[in-house]
Amino acid sequence: MAESVFKIRSKEQVWVDNYDFLLKQGYRLRKRYQSGWIGSWVLKGVSEQRLKAMGKKRYTEFEDSVVSESKVVDAVRISDDNVVALKHIIPPKGDDPLRAYKHSFQEHRIMKLLASPEIRDDPRNPCPLLLDSFPLPNPEDGIIMVMTLTRYPFIPRFHPAVEALSFVRQMLEVEAFYLPQGWYFFMSAILHIGDEPTLNYCTRERHLPPEPPHLDRIDVKHVRYYLIDYGYSLMFPGHDQRFPVLNTGAYMRLEEFYEEDKAGKSVYALHDPFKADLKQLGKLIRILFGSSLPFLKPLLSALEFQSPEERPDAAAALAMFKQLTKSLCRPTLLRHVRQGVFYQVCKDNSAFHRWWWMRQGTFGWARATAKAIVLKRGRSS
Numbered sequence: 001m002a003e004s005v006f007k008i009r010s011k012e013q014v015w016v017d018n019y020d021f022l023l024k025q026g027y028r029l030r031k032r033y034q035s036g037w038i039g040s041w042v043l044k045g046v047s048e049q050r051l052k053a054m055g056k057k058r059y060t061e062f063e064d065s066v067v068s069e070s071k072v073v074d075a076v077r078i079s080d081d082n083v084v085a086l087k088h089i090i091p092p093k094g095d096d097p098l099r100a101y102k103h104s105f106q107e108h109r110i111m112k113l114l115a116s117p118e119i120r121d122d123p124r125n126p127c128p129l130l131l132d133s134f135p136l137p138n139p140e141d142g143i144i145m146v147m148t149l150t151r152y153p154f155i156p157r158f159h160p161a162v163e164a165l166s167f168v169r170q171m172l173e174v175e176a177f178y179l180p181q182g183w184y185f186f187m188s189a190i191l192h193i194g195d196e197p198t199l200n201y202c203t204r205e206r207h208l209p210p211e212p213p214h215l216d217r218i219d220v221k222h223v224r225y226y227l228i229d230y231g232y233s234l235m236f237p238g239h240d241q242r243f244p245v246l247n248t249g250a251y252m253r254l255e256e257f258y259e260e261d262k263a264g265k266s267v268y269a270l271h272d273p274f275k276a277d278l279k280q281l282g283k284l285i286r287i288l289f290g291s292s293l294p295f296l297k298p299l300l301s302a303l304e305f306q307s308p309e310e311r312p313d314a315a316a317a318l319a320m321f322k323q324l325t326k327s328l329c330r331p332t333l334l335r336h337v338r339q340g341v342f343y344q345v346c347k348d349n350s351a352f353h354r355w356w357w358m359r360q361g362t363f364g365w366a367r368a369t370a371k372a373i374v375l376k377r378g379r380s381s
Contacts, residue, residue: 006048008033011071014136014141015088018144022144027084032066072085072086084146086144087147090104108143115131124173126226127227130146130147131148150228161332161335162333168296175274175278175317216371244270257276275311278312282303290338298324299320
């Protein structure tokens with residue numbers, strides 16, 4: 001008999017092993033991770049072939065069939081029935097000289113600092129989302145961090161330019177943010193971004209349970225974006241105590257991350273992580289928005305200078321952004337943001353889907369623009 005494709009995977013086993021422990025801590029995982037779990041489709045006599053053919057409908061009718069090999073899973077906080085995110089991390093140990101460049105070296109420490117009462121409510125804080133944390137019963141199994149649940153920030157697409165500018169401004173503010181204790185840190189994985197999940201805006205799907213009407217970003221006075229993954233981030237005691245680092249985990253690979261050794265082999269190179277962060281942000285903006293924000297061209301060019309020494313620091317980049325956008329008229333702020341490379345590679349490439357995607361973008365922009373006029377929003381980034 002063939003092995004089920006919906007079986008518990010090795011990366012999910014930690015949730016099965018610690019289901020009862022997490023329940024005692026006040027967090028209830030999905031039924032899939034309960035001891036002795038039998039798939040709900042099996043109990044109802046639905047074959048795996050039929051289950052696969054259900055497509056997205058499977059996610060709501062047989063939720064426990066969804067495999068999650070991520071280090072982050074959802075759970076219900078028993079005290080108030082709110083859904084939260086649980087992240088499993090295993091900080092590296094030992095005397096390895098490269099320990100600082102391995103995943104999760106300072107992640108827990110950074111998250112605790114960002115959630116501290118002194119700075120939790122600072123609007124520039126990139127991630128005040130840590131609610132709780134505790135070690136697993138077996139010390140070798142690592143730590144569980146409980147975080148506010150965030151949602152994927154790039155669906156639906158950004159429509160009027162003012163929505164995109166709000167995103168860019170917040171990312172620059174995050175880069176310029178430092179802790180009052182003098183600690184500086186670099187982000188490294190700039191693409192791990194989430195936003196406020198209770199703002200229920202997303203494109204319509206057919207097989208969803210009853211829920212409130214979906215909103216556009218423009219319906220909400222302020223959409224907040226967060227950087228949610230600090231696995232490869234490092235902290236420094238102060239501005240003058242920063243030093244070059246190796247980058248082994250960035251999503252975008254920059255030339256400055258590498259050099260050739262004596263044998264001509266490419267190896268990791270020491271570089272300024274803060275200047276590298278800014279270049280990654282510049283590239284991300286181009287990937288998301290293409291040439292739809294021409295008034296930001298001087299800023300993006302500066303962020304992407306080949307030489308790190310020629311790039312502005314975060315404070316200067318934020319000042320440049322404010323200077324470039326302060327005099328934009330309302331028609332410019334409401335102009336259509338057309339899809340960048342990111343959206344082109346993320347969608348089905350068939351002729352129908354290209355047409356559908358363009359139609360959705362045009363209609364979405366028209367709808368959001370009309371709302372901006374009626375609600376008297378979209379006047380500034």
